[in-house]
Amino acid sequence: MHYHYRVEDVVTLKKGHPCGENRWKILRTGADIKLQCLGCDRQIWLTRMEFDKRIRKILNDDGKWVSIVHFRREEEEDV
Ligand SMILES: [Zn+2]
DSSP states (O other): OOOOOOTTOEEEESSOOTTSOOOEEEEEOSSEEEEEETTTOOEEEEEHHHHHHHEEEEEOTTSOEEEGGGOOOSSOOOO
């Protein structure tokens, strides 16, 4: 299954960052995903596969948290 993520999307992962925050902003998409912790600004890289396994929720365009299994984006933008 393939989801479409965009730079600037905010997501939560299965496990939060050690700093206590669990909101991450996507900085880079592609084969590897670069995330920035919104608590401490630390940046991490995950492979696309790791990212797909760890992602739980995404903040949608209406400002609501949506479980990733229910998330669909209308337009087809390949990222
Ligand atoms: Zn952090």
